[in-house]
Amino acid sequence: MDTAFCILNRTEYTGPQFAALPDAQRAQYRRHLVCVKCETTAYFRKEAKSGQGPCFGARPHTNCPLATPESVRGVGGGGEQDILHNPGTRIVIDEAQGGGPVVNGEPGGRGGAGSSGGRFTGTGSRQNAVSHRRLRPLLKNLIYSVAFRTSDIYVELPGRGAWPARDLFVNFSDVSKCRTQTLYGFWGVIYDTGTGYDDSLWINTGDREVVSIVIDPDSVQPFLTRHKITVGELDGSHILVFGTISKSGNGKQYIKPVSIELTALNDD
Numbered sequence: 541m542d543t544a545f546c547i548l549n550r551t552e553y554t555g556p557q558f559a560a561l562p563d564a565q566r567a568q569y570r571r572h573l574v575c576v577k578c579e580t581t582a583y584f585r586k587e588a589k590s591g592q593g594p595c596f597g598a599r600p601h602t603n604c605p606l607a608t609p610e611s612v613r614g615v616g617g618g619g620e621q622d623i624l625h626n627p628g629t630r631i632v633i634d635e636a637q638g639g640g641p642v643v644n645g646e647p648g649g650r651g652g653a654g655s656s657g658g659r660f661t662g663t664g665s666r667q668n669a670v671s672h673r674r675l676r677p678l679l680k681n682l683i684y685s686v687a688f689r690t691s692d693i694y695v696e697l698p699g700r701g702a703w704p705a706r707d708l709f710v711n712f713s714d715v716s717k718c719r720t721q722t723l724y725g726f727w728g729v730i731y732d733t734g735t736g737y738d739d740s741l742w743i744n745t746g747d748r749e750v751v752s753i754v755i756d757p758d759s760v761q762p763f764l765t766r767h768k769i770t771v772g773e774l775d776g777s778h779i780l781v782f783g784t785i786s787k788s789g790n791g792k793q794y795i796k797p798v799s800i801e802l803t804a805l806n807d808d
């Protein structure tokens with residue numbers, strides 16, 4: 541979207557206008573943006589590396605004329621095929637990008653009672669075709685395809701297990717539904733970042749529940765190098781991170797990534 545409305549100061553901004561605000565003001569206002577047409581919660585996106593100027597986004601953003609340009613760009617925007625074009629596919633996360641060294645049969649996957657997911661045993665016949673996917677195209681499908689994120693297509697993390705997409709992937713705004721000690725693929729928009737007392741990187745999602753992703757001090761540089769990005773460029777990007785959710789002493793929810801390799805960014 542080219543414009544957004546800040547409900548805090550009742551002002552409409554274009555992307556460049558918003559980008560030009562003083563840092564402190566922008567940091568405050570960016571959590572109070574809505575679509576000028578339908579008032580869906582919106583977020584600010586800085587100028588992208590691809591050259592796209594500062595603008596706004598909203599997800600989900602349906603039944604609104606201003607949502608059209610992004611829908612058109614869709615999952616095909618990066619030359620990636622919508623996973624759902626191959627119904628019945630079981631998706632295996634490409635270890636070249638994703639796995640890292642993993643221990644076969646590692647415990648700690650979701651085995652909890654009441655899970656509609658459960659470990660894929662490999663004996664079922666409902667999914668025959670297997671497709672190998674990297675994380676970034678997977679993130680794009682999560683962003684653009686409601687059908688994919690609510691599907692029961694199995695997604696396998698080699699050596700860790702496999703789960704239906706609808707159980708494995710959780711938007712940041714839904715983390716309250718998650719169990720602790722359980723692996724999920726968390727995804728959504730980055731609102732801003734901060735630095736912990738120990739130089740860890742706190743990636744704040746700013747949604748209703750304001751969960752943060754914590755990157756260990758030793759992993760910050762490998763994380764930035766892997767994604768060829770600076771901390772300042774993270775704001776407004778989408779991120780996918782496999783990890784578990786915890787609560788700090790003061791009740792703040794945070795996500796600990798399983799590994800830097802199991803993260804993906806998209807700043808389209």
Ligand SMILES: [Zn+2]
Pocket residue numbers: 575576577578579580601604605606607
């Ligand atoms: Zn709208």
